Amino acid sequence: MLSKKQAKLFFLVGTFVTFAIFIGLTVFSLKQVQTNIPPDVAHGKHLWEKNNCMGCHTIMGEGAYYAPELTNVIERRGEDYVRGVLMSQSPWQPRGRKMVAYAMSESDANDMIAFFKWISNLDLNGFEKVDKKVSPLAKDNMKN
Amino acid sequence: MKYKTQKVAYWFWALSMLLWTIQLTYGFIMGFARVGMDGLHQWIPFNTAHTVHLNTLVVWLLAGFMGAAYYIIPEEAETELWKPKLAYLQLIALTVVGVAALTGYHFNIWEGRKFLEIPRELDWLVAIDVILFLVILLMTIIKGKKKSTTAWVLYGGLVGAALLYLPGMITFDSQVLDSFFRWWVVHLWVEGVWELIMGGILAFLLIKLTGVDREVIEKWLYVVIGLTFLSGILGTGHHYYYIGVNKIWLIVGGIFSSLEPLAFLAMTLWALNMYRKGEKKHPNTVAIYWTLGAAIVSFLGAGLLGLAHTLPQTNLYTHGTLVTAMHGHLAFWGAYASIVLAIMFYALPNLTGRKLYTHARGKAAFWLTNIGIFTMVSAFAAAGVAQVYLERILGYDFGDVQNEIQVHFWVLIIGATILSTGAIILIIDFIKYGLPTDEALEQ
Numbered sequence: 223m224l225s226k227k228q229a230k231l232f233f234l235v236g237t238f239v240t241f242a243i244f245i246g247l248t249v250f251s252l253k254q255v256q257t258n259i260p261p262d263v264a265h266g267k268h269l270w271e272k273n274n275c276m277g278c279h280t281i282m283g284e285g286a287y288y289a290p291e292l293t294n295v296i297e298r299r300g301e302d303y304v305r306g307v308l309m310s311q312s313p314w315q316p317r318g319r320k321m322v323a324y325a326m327s328e329s330d331a332n333d334m335i336a337f338f339k340w341i342s343n344l345d346l347n348g349f350e351k352v353d354k355k356v357s358p359l360a361k362d363n364m365k366n
Numbered sequence: 367m368k369y370k371t372q373k374v375a376y377w378f379w380a381l382s383m384l385l386w387t388i389q390l391t392y393g394f395i396m397g398f399a400r401v402g403m404d405g406l407h408q409w410i411p412f413n414t415a416h417t418v419h420l421n422t423l424v425v426w427l428l429a430g431f432m433g434a435a436y437y438i439i440p441e442e443a444e445t446e447l448w449k450p451k452l453a454y455l456q457l458i459a460l461t462v463v464g465v466a467a468l469t470g471y472h473f474n475i476w477e478g479r480k481f482l483e484i485p486r487e488l489d490w491l492v493a494i495d496v497i498l499f500l501v502i503l504l505m506t507i508i509k510g511k512k513k514s515t516t517a518w519v520l521y522g523g524l525v526g527a528a529l530l531y532l533p534g535m536i537t538f539d540s541q542v543l544d545s546f547f548r549w550w551v552v553h554l555w556v557e558g559v560w561e562l563i564m565g566g567i568l569a570f571l572l573i574k575l576t577g578v579d580r581e582v583i584e585k586w587l588y589v590v591i592g593l594t595f596l597s598g599i600l601g602t603g604h605h606y607y608y609i610g611v612n613k614i615w616l617i618v619g620g621i622f623s624s625l626e627p628l629a630f631l632a633m634t635l636w637a638l639n640m641y642r643k644g645e646k647k648h649p650n651t652v653a654i655y656w657t658l659g660a661a662i663v664s665f666l667g668a669g670l671l672g673l674a675h676t677l678p679q680t681n682l683y684t685h686g687t688l689v690t691a692m693h694g695h696l697a698f699w700g701a702y703a704s705i706v707l708a709i710m711f712y713a714l715p716n717l718t719g720r721k722l723y724t725h726a727r728g729k730a731a732f733w734l735t736n737i738g739i740f741t742m743v744s745a746f747a748a749a750g751v752a753q754v755y756l757e758r759i760l761g762y763d764f765g766d767v768q769n770e771i772q773v774h775f776w777v778l779i780i781g782a783t784i785l786s787t788g789a790i791i792l793i794i795d796f797i798k799y800g801l802p803t804d805e806a807l808e809q
Contacts, residue, residue, distance in 0.1 A: 226515075277417050317769060344610035
C-alpha cells in the first residue's frame with residue numbers, strides 16, 4: 223500500500239520532471255518564433271490591446287466569441303472593408319451586433335491591417351484554414 | 367472558530383459575494399446582447415461587460431482563496447494569525463485595486479488581453495498586495511506549533527499563483543509570444559496551482575467533515591496534486607496548438623491534456639471515499655453538499671468537458687467557438703466557485719456561532735445554482751456544437767450562424783436566472799449569518 227512518503231515523492235519527482243520538460247520544450251519552441259516584429263505590426267498589436275478587440279472578437283481562436291474570428295479577416299473581407307470599419311465615425315452594426323466606433327486615423331487603421339496580415343502569414347498548424355469550408359473527413363485538403 | 371484572528375476570512379468572503387453579484391450582472395448584459403437586446407451598448411459595450419465578467423470572477427475566487435487561507439492556516443498551524451491588522455490592510459488594498467480596475471474598464475483603461483486586462487500600473491499593486499498576503503501566512507506558519515501538509519500545499523499553491531502572475535507582466539511585440547506567456551498565467555493557474563489550492567481546501571474540509579485520519583487524507587492529497595502537475599504542466603500545450611509555435615505541442619499537449627481528467631477523477635474518488643469512510647457525520651450538511659459538489663462537478667466541468675475537445679483533431683474545429691465557453695463555465699464553477707462556497711459555508715457557523723445550516727435556504731441555494739449552471743452549460747454546448755457544424759464544417763458566415771443559434775442564448779438566460787436566484791438565496795443566507803464574533807470562539 224502506498225505510504226504518505228511515497229505519495230510525496232511521486233508528487234515532487236513528477237512535478238520536477240514535467241516542469242523540466244516543459245521548460246526545455248519552451249526554449250526549443252521559442253527559438254523558432256520571429257522576434258523582430260516590424261514597427262507597424264507592433265503598433266497594430268498595441269492598438270489591438272488598447273481597444274480590447276479580444277473582448278468581442280477572436281484571433282488565432284482566442285477571445286470572446288461574440289464577434290468574428292479575425293485571423294484571416296484581410297483575405298476574407300479585403301483591406302478597404304477593414305479600414306472602413308476601423309475608421310468609421312458611427313457604430314458598425316453588422317446583423318444587429320454593435321461594434322464600438324473607433325474612428326481610427328488612416329495610419330492607425332493601416333497598422334491594424336499590417337498586424338492582421340502578419341497574423342495571417344503565421345503557420346498556425348491548420349487553424350489558418352479553418353474558416354474555409356472543410357470537412358473533418360478530408361483534412362488533407364486543408365493543406366492545398 | 368479556534369482562533370480570534372480567523373475572523374479576517376469573513377471580510378474576504380464578503381468581498382467575494384459582492385464581486386460575484388457584479389459578475390452575474392455583467393453576465394446578463396452579455397447574455398441579452400447575444401439575443402439582440404443591447405440597449406446598454408453606449409455605456410457598457412460587450413468588451414467592457416466581458417472584461418468585467420471575467421475579472422470579477424478571477425478576483426472573487428482569489429478573495430475566496432485568501433479568505434480560505436486566513437481561516438485554514440491559523441487552525442492548521444495552531445496559532446493566531448501573524449499581524450491581523452496587516453491582513454485587513456491587505457483586504458483594503460485588494461478592494462481599492464479591484465474598484466480602480468473595474469472603473470477603468472468602463473473608460474477603456476485596460477490591457478486587452480483576456481483574463482489579464484488589469485492595467486500594468488495596477489499589476490504592481492496586485493503584486494505588492496499578494497506579497498503582503500504571503501508574508502502574513504508564512505509568518506503564521508513559522509510561528510505556529512504545527513506544520514501540516516494541508517497548510518503547506520495550500521500555501522504552495524498560493525505562492526505558485528503569485529509567481530505565475532509575473533510572466534503575464536512581460537511586454538511582447540509579438541502576438542505569438544504574448545499568447546504563449548499569457549497561458550503561463552491562465553493555464554498554469556487554473557489547471558495547475560489553483561488545483562493545489564483547491565486540494566488544500568478540500569483536504570482541510572475532508573479532515574473536518576468526515577473525521578477520517580489526517581494522514582490518510584493528506585497521503586491522497588499528494589497523489590491528487592501529483593497527478594495535477596504530471597498532466598497539467600505539459601497539458602499547457604493544448605493552448606499552443608494554433609498560436610504559431612512548433613508542431614510538437616500538438617503531440618505533447620494532446621497526450622498530457624488528455625490525462626488531466628485523471629487528476630479531477632482522483633479528486634472526486636478521494637472525496638467520495640473519505641466521506642464514505644468517515645464515521646463522524648458532521649451536522650453541517652450544507653458544507654458537505656458544497657464539498658462533494660466541488661469534487662464531482664469539477665470532474666465533469668474541468669475534466670470531462672475539457673477532454674471532450676482537447677485533442678488537436680477535435681480542437682481544430684472547436685477552438686475559438688462557444689464549445690470553449692461551455693467547458694470554461696462548468697470548470698470554473700465546479701472546481702473553484704464551489705470550493706470557495708464550501709469552505710465559506712463550513713466556516714460561517716464557526717465564525718458567527720449561528721448554526722443556520724439546518725435551514726432550507728442553504729440546500730436550495732446549492733441546488734438552484736447547480737441546476738442553473740448545468741442549464742447554461744447545456745445551452746453553450748448546443749450553441750457551440752451547432753456553431754462548429756455550421757461555421758467550421760459547412761462554411762457559413764459567423765454572423766449568419768450567430769443568428770441561427772440565437773435561441774440557445776435564451777436558454778442561457780433562463781439558466782443564468784435560475785443560477786442567480788440560487789445566488790441571491792445564498793447571499794441572503796450569508797447575510798443572515800451575521801458578523802463574526804469572539805463569542806463564537808471554541809473553548
